[in-house]
Amino acid sequence: MVSQGVVQGNFQTLSVKLDARGVLTVALNRPDVRNAFNETLIAELTEVFGRRVLENDVRLVVFTGEGTVFSAGGDLNWMKKSIELSFAGNLEDTQRLTAMFRTMNECPKPVIGAIHGAAIGGGVGLTAICDIAIATRDTQFSLSEVRLGIVPACIGPFVISKIGASHARALFMSAERFQAPRAKEVGLIHGVVEDRVALDVEIERVVANMLQCGPHAMAAAKKLVLDLSWAERREAVGDTLDYVARMLAELRVSPEGQEGLKAFLEKRKPNWIR
Numbered sequence: 001m002v003s004q005g006v007v008q009g010n011f012q013t014l015s016v017k018l019d020a021r022g023v024l025t026v027a028l029n030r031p032d033v034r035n036a037f038n039e040t041l042i043a044e045l046t047e048v049f050g051r052r053v054l055e056n057d058v059r060l061v062v063f064t065g066e067g068t069v070f071s072a073g074g075d076l077n078w079m080k081k082s083i084e085l086s087f088a089g090n091l092e093d094t095q096r097l098t099a100m101f102r103t104m105n106e107c108p109k110p111v112i113g114a115i116h117g118a119a120i121g122g123g124v125g126l127t128a129i130c131d132i133a134i135a136t137r138d139t140q141f142s143l144s145e146v147r148l149g150i151v152p153a154c155i156g157p158f159v160i161s162k163i164g165a166s167h168a169r170a171l172f173m174s175a176e177r178f179q180a181p182r183a184k185e186v187g188l189i190h191g192v193v194e195d196r197v198a199l200d201v202e203i204e205r206v207v208a209n210m211l212q213c214g215p216h217a218m219a220a221a222k223k224l225v226l227d228l229s230w231a232e233r234r235e236a237v238g239d240t241l242d243y244v245a246r247m248l249a250e251l252r253v254s255p256e257g258q259e260g261l262k263a264f265l266e267k268r269k270p271n272w273i274r
Helices: 039-050 076-084 087-105 122-128 156-174 180-186 196-210 215-229 231-237 240-253 255-265
Strands: 014-018 023-028 060-065 111-115 118-120 132-136 140-142 191-193
Touching: 014 039, 023 039, 039 087, 060 196, 087 122, 111 122, 111 196, 118 122, 122 140, 122 156, 132 180, 132 196, 140 180, 156 180, 180 191, 191 196, 215 231, 215 240, 215 255, 240 255
Parallel strands: 023 060, 060 111, 111 132, 118 140, 132 191
Antiparallel strands: 014 023
16 A cells, blocks of 8 residues: 555645655545644645655655545635635635645655545536546546636646546536546546555556656656646746756756666666665
8 A cells, every 4th residue: 555654744634644665655644524624724734835745755656535535625614714805815715725736736756646435516626736646436526616606716727637628617617526437538537447455456557557667757857747737837947948958958967867777787776666
């Protein structure tokens, strides 16, 4: 089981464990409310992905939820508070939420999502920030915000980046529920398995495969995709062909790049494979 390991930190809403391979399992841990968002969960996810995940002993992240549901979106008590807030108060609240998603999306370590039960509203946003997401077949998804008279705005950029404008228009406006096969069809997830047992097996397969890859190279690969696909980052890149040529040249002369190429030519495993 990927989740076995040493408990990391004292969190109210998360279970965080690191195993001997450098796999950090981050699990939403509010099963009594279906792992719904509140202020504490937002703050703790921001801290874990903004600080703990960046430390050298972490190779990759498995992101999941305790209990029967991955995440049912916003906590009712948290949403109830927004009714009483002014525009300024609501803006502060939504900016914290957006900052959390940005931090998670830009995490330089690979994030592998193990999705089960349901991912509703913000739970779809959490699915979207995963680099690889696998879900059980019966998992229910919905961008349900319009049923409450609001929209999936804070998660919008991350979901649209994953599924594209056409599917986003249909799912944002309809709020319809759909299951894992449709989620894979639109690009929100990458694999579908039959049940939780099969989910554990598939996540372990993905983890084992990614541990064969160069840690810095994976971070660079993720940066490459974000830099070339996000508008504000794309503008900062400048000339695309010069950017990609420089990136590859830098990686070729880096310690990891040198080790990887030499290991390949010498027909041995590189030093990052334990």
